[in-house]
Amino acid sequence: MLDFQAILNAIYNKGIAAKNKGTVATYIPELAEVDINNFGIHLRTAQGEEFGVGDDNKLFSIQSISKVLALSKAMALIGEDIWKRVDVEPSGDPFNHLSQLELENGIPRNPLINSGAIVISDILISNLKNPKEDFLSYIRDLAGDESIQYNLDVANSEKATGFKNYAAAYLLKSFKNLQNPVEEVLDFYFHQCAIEMTCSQLTKTFFFLSNQGKCILNKVHLRKSQAKRINAIMLTCGFYDEAGEFAFEVGLPGKSGVGGGIVALLPDQFVITCWSPGLNAKGNSKLGMLALEEFTTQTKLSIF
Amino acid sequence: MLDFQAILNAIYNKGIAAKNKGTVATYIPELAEVDINNFGIHLRTAQGEEFGVGDDNKLFSIQSISKVLALSKAMALIGEDIWKRVDVEPSGDPFNHLSQLELENGIPRNPLINSGAIVISDILISNLKNPKEDFLSYIRDLAGDESIQYNLDVANSEKATGFKNYAAAYLLKSFKNLQNPVEEVLDFYFHQCAIEMTCSQLTKTFFFLSNQGKCILNKVHLRKSQAKRINAIMLTCGFYDEAGEFAFEVGLPGKSGVGGGIVALLPDQFVITCWSPGLNAKGNSKLGMLALEEFTTQTKLSIF
Amino acid sequence: MLDFQAILNAIYNKGIAAKNKGTVATYIPELAEVDINNFGIHLRTAQGEEFGVGDDNKLFSIQSISKVLALSKAMALIGEDIWKRVDVEPSGDPFNHLSQLELENGIPRNPLINSGAIVISDILISNLKNPKEDFLSYIRDLAGDESIQYNLDVANSEKATGFKNYAAAYLLKSFKNLQNPVEEVLDFYFHQCAIEMTCSQLTKTFFFLSNQGKCILNKVHLRKSQAKRINAIMLTCGFYDEAGEFAFEVGLPGKSGVGGGIVALLPDQFVITCWSPGLNAKGNSKLGMLALEEFTTQTKLSIF
Amino acid sequence: MLDFQAILNAIYNKGIAAKNKGTVATYIPELAEVDINNFGIHLRTAQGEEFGVGDDNKLFSIQSISKVLALSKAMALIGEDIWKRVDVEPSGDPFNHLSQLELENGIPRNPLINSGAIVISDILISNLKNPKEDFLSYIRDLAGDESIQYNLDVANSEKATGFKNYAAAYLLKSFKNLQNPVEEVLDFYFHQCAIEMTCSQLTKTFFFLSNQGKCILNKVHLRKSQAKRINAIMLTCGFYDEAGEFAFEVGLPGKSGVGGGIVALLPDQFVITCWSPGLNAKGNSKLGMLALEEFTTQTKLSIF
Structure with missing residues (x-):
């Protein structure tokens, strides 16, 4: 049997000793100030072990990892209608993100790139009474933890830059793919x-995504088939331009964020989260990717 | 000698009899409501004849034709510094306008496409005390006509859609090519x-652009070399995706607008304006393009 | 327990009754002449059941399905060195296949698109004594079946069109990514x-790809980790512009060909092949995609 | 009156003294070996002065300058039918030349980029008895000089690289825009x-292009309107990615070649050729561009 703790x-020991820990995101001060030596795995x-x-x-900014949660909420609310407004194909290069959106007439490639997540946000606004409050409640329910919060400084810095x-968003609006x-x-x-x-x-x-839609408190948040589909999207689209590489090297559905977090999971087996801001x-x-490669190499636990 | 009036x-008679007069722009009501049978040439x-x-x-909305005037004002104000922020190359397809801007790191292809004209507007704001008032004064000076106005309904409709x-503009801002x-x-x-x-x-x-920089009141608004350069830009970039076609069929520097206006000129010889909203x-x-083809074919007056 | 035969x-009965069976490929006569009513599943x-x-x-032309076999042979021959010349990212739109290759300096997105498979062919030529004979032997070994053949009429038609x-290939050559x-x-x-x-x-x-690298005769053709990686590539890149859709709807690594074949597999569980030329x-x-969706929906057998 | 010789x-003196004379093309030995200090103007x-x-x-390789002559021969042979197979719009970036051709379904942007000139070559082959001999005769007729030759070493080197x-060419063929x-x-x-x-x-x-279609021996090779159109195409498309810049800085129709030659002309006034291989x-x-800027600045002779 595997000794996960060991x-x-x-x-962790290998990662923390690495000389090159990557580069912390600097486009907003709240991310730029995070100590690069942070490294956690859970x-x-x-x-339930x-x-x-x-x-x-330690708290960190989950950033794009939230896109998966927004997608799952939207799927719970309106189901297959999502796919009239967003596709499910990998997107390739992030450097020409807007070009692709323009060439494809305002239909984002998938819900895990920024333009896709903006459409999902629009869907949530149209279907929630108090979008910000309701979405936070949803996350707290999933985690069974009422202490989870928005960091308003981060939100304001993102807005300003x-x-x-x-x-x-305006390009989506010009293609009539934004209602609010x-x-x-x-x-x-x-x-x-x-x-x-x-x-x-x-x-x-x-x-809940590794558990056929049921959260840690055993409440059903998605149907089994919906959870499977979100996992499929994470596998093909969860890592920007490195989605193929992640499937190739790690072989798990997952999602990363620019705050340095990565969540990955093996259905019916486990969820793992790594965080290191470089x-x-x-x-x-950087350390998160290496940790997950190492983890699946050592445990032989992957979907392939 | 040429009998221009004849x-x-x-x-005019040939154009007004045409069955297919094109399609009036419909994206704002102020343009959509214009009678397609309007046709004027001057x-x-x-x-000075x-x-x-x-x-x-009859008054019409000059739309993109204003881009040439904004460019000439910016040239008068800051000269060659314009070219640090905008290029002078033809742009090709308007359908992927944003793609090109993104691939070329926020440097618009030329000042006569929308993104380029937005940068020119930014330059004017940074260099004029009261941008809207001052720019209108500039136009009135060039025309020797104090009655020229902004149509505020048109401005508001453009803003709303x-x-x-x-x-x-936000893409330019993301590339730091917008200061205001x-x-x-x-x-x-x-x-x-x-x-x-x-x-x-x-x-x-x-x-003034046909007259080495001097307006009808003989005031110098641009140096001769600057007027020549604007003419060169109009020739290579003045007609969206039809710039080459216009050079090929008409052979004059010019600029069109979505309101149906076209201005063209032969340096040291004449300026001609056509307007038909289809x-x-x-x-x-449509009629404007045909009129100019016909005019240069009959008069043999072109730059080539 | 599942009754696979039922x-x-x-x-099969549902598929064969479908009114719209898609469109047979017509670019070469050998494919165009295939009866659209063919439909087989294995x-x-x-x-080993x-x-x-x-x-x-019935025999059919495996077309692009061969790309997976060429890749596995190349991996067996030169291992990780493949990835200096081909990437492993999904490619998106096939309509601008050459554009992408040009923009990315002659490095194909992955080995399962045409340009990538051409590079793999180049690698095989450089590493096999008699490429065509040796590759056919490899396939026969994998299948345990000496009767497998090239259809020379198909090969000649492909070459002519x-x-x-x-x-x-010439674009790859211009980027020095083709040695022969x-x-x-x-x-x-x-x-x-x-x-x-x-x-x-x-x-x-x-x-062998579902069996950790060992073929039906129990001979090792790839290391376990190599078989996993090919599965990861099939999942993210095996279906042209529909790779995300296939992962989303079916959830199995697989590869399709323009002859109407599709192979898919669940590691350590099964391999399934469908063929219908529309x-x-x-x-x-068309029927192949529907069959696989139906199969994973009914059996709940997928990687997610 | 202008003293052209002075x-x-x-x-010439200014150019020959320049420290940075650019970089000689190195993709074939015949060009790589040319002495960078060559500089001629005529x-x-x-x-007729x-x-x-x-x-x-001194002889040099005219390279892409020949595209203008091939176009004029094709225009003389089949007239307006050319434009069913090639467009007349500027092309922008040469770095993604194939991308553009692919996105625009095999219709080259204009006859002065490589893909366009390849289509023109195809047209000439379909309309000339002995294409290579006949085309050389055409050039010799235009120049009134029987000594003009193909350099076969250059032709072979181009073919090999x-x-x-x-x-x-194969992309054009795939779009059925190549008959031979x-x-x-x-x-x-x-x-x-x-x-x-x-x-x-x-x-x-x-x-002949500056002389309404009549060559130095006064023979009519093109109609006046055809000569004008070729001049228009040279102005908008003659300098790759620098067409706008050339129109802006020089203001003459012209064409450059990678051998370092540039021809430019002012209709009814003059033709000028510069050559410097850097x-x-x-x-x-490099020197050719500077020479032409200087020439039009000093003489005030331009089309604008």
């Missing part, structure tokens, strides 16, 4: 990105 | 597009 | 596409 | 590029 410890098995190491109880997201006002949609979108969690909280939150050239956590 | 009359020679036919004294321009706030820059930009003139006024206004598939006035 | 029979479990229905013993593949002469590389590539197999043979051939709008077998 | 002498007025300086009687041209075999078309195309002339010969050859970053002769 495996995580070994991975694992939860299908049986938990294992952690390092900074797995997120010009490319404004460009994407751009300012309102982006305010909600930037708040989602600004949710803070620990590795431990994030692992609990994502448990990013590699493709914008994914 | 030539214009013949062109010519002014270097010697004027010839007109049809609706050459111009999402793709917002997308372009997007809202302020676009408000000014949409006002420029909303200037109304008649064929007769527009011909007078553009006279557009061809490339977004240029 | 499930396959039901899927399944083999990890335990086999189930078949319909035309699962495959201008876009010539364009891709274009004619020689494409001759080999077109032969690979022209291999003929039945559903039953193809299922046996692909068994294609959907994205170029994948 | 002006040319001054420009001018011929409408009245000729002025020369420097190496204006021109992979991107093969890619373009690729090998035959490119053999002819590479021969055209391999014509050698002196500045003096090239000036004479191009005289190229600037955009692939146009």
